[in-house]
Amino acid sequence: MSRLPHAAPLSWPSESTDLPRDLPERKALNSLLAQEFPNASGELSPIAGGRAAAEQQLNGMDAKRYGRSRNHLNGSVTRLSPYIRHGILTLGEVRDAVFSQLKQNNQGRDEGGKLINELGWRDFWQRMWLDLGDRIHDDQEDHKTGYASSDYQQDLPNDIREGRTQLACMDGFRNELVTHGWLHNHARMWMAAYLVHWRRVHWRAGADWFLEHLLDGDPASNHLSWQWVASSFSHKPYFFNRQNLERYSNGRYCQECPSNESCPFDLSYEQLEQQLFKVQPAIREGTARRSSRSSSRSSQRPNSKPSTQRF
Amino acid sequence: MNPRKPILWVHEEALGPANPALQDYPKAPGLFVFDDAWIQDQSISRKRIGFLYESALSLPLTLRRGDVATEVLRFAQRHEADAVISSTAVDPRLQRIAAAIDRDLPLWMLDPDPFVELAKSPRLGRFSRYWREAEPVVWEGF
Numbered sequence: 001m002s003r004l005p006h007a008a009p010l011s012w013p014s015e016s017t018d019l020p021r022d023l024p025e026r027k028a029l030n031s032l033l034a035q036e037f038p039n040a041s042g043e044l045s046p047i048a049g050g051r052a053a054a055e056q057q058l059n060g061m062d063a064k065r066y067g068r069s070r071n072h073l074n075g076s077v078t079r080l081s082p083y084i085r086h087g088i089l090t091l092g093e094v095r096d097a098v099f100s101q102l103k104q105n106n107q108g109r110d111e112g113g114k115l116i117n118e119l120g121w122r123d124f125w126q127r128m129w130l131d132l133g134d135r136i137h138d139d140q141e142d143h144k145t146g147y148a149s150s151d152y153q154q155d156l157p158n159d160i161r162e163g164r165t166q167l168a169c170m171d172g173f174r175n176e177l178v179t180h181g182w183l184h185n186h187a188r189m190w191m192a193a194y195l196v197h198w199r200r201v202h203w204r205a206g207a208d209w210f211l212e213h214l215l216d217g218d219p220a221s222n223h224l225s226w227q228w229v230a231s232s233f234s235h236k237p238y239f240f241n242r243q244n245l246e247r248y249s250n251g252r253y254c255q256e257c258p259s260n261e262s263c264p265f266d267l268s269y270e271q272l273e274q275q276l277f278k279v280q281p282a283i284r285e286g287t288a289r290r291s292s293r294s295s296s297r298s299s300q301r302p303n304s305k306p307s308t309q310r311f
Numbered sequence: 312m313n314p315r316k317p318i319l320w321v322h323e324e325a326l327g328p329a330n331p332a333l334q335d336y337p338k339a340p341g342l343f344v345f346d347d348a349w350i351q352d353q354s355i356s357r358k359r360i361g362f363l364y365e366s367a368l369s370l371p372l373t374l375r376r377g378d379v380a381t382e383v384l385r386f387a388q389r390h391e392a393d394a395v396i397s398s399t400a401v402d403p404r405l406q407r408i409a410a411a412i413d414r415d416l417p418l419w420m421l422d423p424d425p426f427v428e429l430a431k432s433p434r435l436g437r438f439s440r441y442w443r444e445a446e447p448v449v450w451e452g453f
Binding site: 004005006007008009010011012014015017018019020021026029030033034036037039040041042043044045047048049050051052053054082083085086087088089090091092093095096099102103109112116117119120121122123124126127128129130131133134178180181208211212213214215217218219220 | 324326329330340350351353355356357361364365366368370371373376398401402424426427433435446449453
């Protein structure tokens, strides 16, 4: 935790104005960055950068367990996204590692399909970004909520930024985002849905905030996933209810939540549709085109099945 | 004409040993620049900068901060380089920086290994369309 990656030696001389490569430990890096980038908020993440850390994380990957448990906050997710985003590991390297593991364990496509699929999502987002360029910051389509883009608040509310919503789940996600720079995909979806649909904040305010903090942040997967939740890059908005959040978080937030008795998510999907959106029929009649990405054991409705989208 | 004495510009999308510039020119001096404007404009947190710093430390790279194109060109001058080698970037911001470098010094952008090589550009728009074409090709490698 306190050690820095071994600095690869240089075969050319350094100049005094170069940034240092001989820092003794992470604490020194933290101090250096505070001095060099005084406006950059927060501290270092406990998640270490560098190839050695990436390889360690890759060695812990379990494709089969990932496929079975990935929707749960305590599931066997890979946490490889920061390393893949910055090319510390390539998608090809991870793909080959998955294939090797499957062969070694006499497993096949059934066991590795979900994880390979996720790598496909990353590739898809990058191709979309190449195609869209700076247009990735724009609404891709009209919102299907009955609200116009201009109906959404443009700024991030302070209680969300500061983790003071009094909702233990949302404040917990915010704290993890700000301290670790990484969030489970399901937490990203819940937080995005809360912000956009319950608080009616424009997806871009939330997406930009995520990019301030996420170690894996890039506008491709981040902005388009926010738009998928918002319904400006999908056929219908994504939302959830308490039952869904409680199930996939193993109830870790709800029991101690100051809003336990007044939880805004503690409604049926029908009630939430009525409350959150102007155009319920279109949402209800939406097809289940993405159901193949959902947990087959889920009893939720198609538009709110868990993890049907990847940030 | 192949560059005789190049330097390498390593950017945020390719901070690993698979970077084709590092693979093809292992002896050339390499540079990573923390983009002051991006960090300031996007309110990038210290966590993200630290993660990049640690990742860049793992590679043989000089580290600097400032205006990226200016720093790359200055580094090229310091090494009397005749070209800059880098890896293809997806981020339009990095593409703009690449274009700015290329105005002053020849820039070679090398393609990293693709995740999946498709005979023709896949249909995008929705993941399902892309994946229908890409998935069978990915699994051919299994």
